[in-house]
Amino acid sequence: KDFHQDLMKLHPPNVQFSVAENTFAETQGTVTVTVDLDAASGKDGITVNYAIDPSSTADTDDHDLVAGQLSFSAGDQSESFTFDIINDELDEPDTEMFIIYLTGNNESDLTLGENETYTVTITDNDGLPTVSIAADDSGNEAVTNPQITVTLNEVSGRDITLNYVDETVAEAGTATPGSDYTTFDGNLTIPAGSLTNTFSITVVDDNINEENQTIIFSISSPVNATLGTAQQEYTITNDDPEPYCGFSSGSSNVNEG
Structure with a gap:
């Protein structure tokens, strides 16, 4: 056991998303995201945070994911979190994406693997107005x-x-x-x-x-x-009155001769 723990200190497990990307319809509903270790750790309660990259084009009107943390117990190699895609009635770009990234790991416990980001693409299902x-x-x-x-x-x-x-x-x-x-x-x-x-x-x-x-x-x-x-x-x-035609006065006087 001590040898295994010493080995983990020298070579801590890699932590990464199980896949690098996925595409989902707006009607998908709940999505499960899995984060894996490439080897079990002898430590209990090692953690990694996940957050949304600010360059993402999808926003909180499109999904309900918020930043969070995963904890791995000793011997555990896989944990997951979920979020919901929101099926709105707005016509939007045909595809919108957001990127989730792993962060906040203690490098003596975990190092980031190749899939340290996970790209989610949402396809719109609403017609043009x-x-x-x-x-x-x-x-x-x-x-x-x-x-x-x-x-x-x-x-x-x-x-x-x-x-x-x-x-x-x-x-x-x-x-x-x-x-x-x-x-x-x-x-x-x-x-x-x-x-x-x-x-x-x-x-x-x-x-x-x-x-x-x-x-x-x-x-x-x-x-x-x-x-x-x-x-x-x-x-x-038209807002102008009709013109009229007539004598300027009802009578006139003229001198004879």
């Missing part, structure tokens, strides 16, 4: 900067980007660029965790009585989403 605008909307001519709302059908775990562009002339809208509104285009981001974002258009509030007029525009090229209702007809409602 759909992004849309209302097919029709309207506003009084006095509302010179109406806000156009772009909406997702469900919250996403990723930023959604898209383009928007004025199509009034091409789609035979009745508003005239320059005199009734300012033509426009741009891009918009709906941040991860949000359902909506807005962009504004510029309407000219003139003093001319006229028919209601329409601006037509569309959204396109969404990233991390599919396209739903993509075109809107925005109606500018």
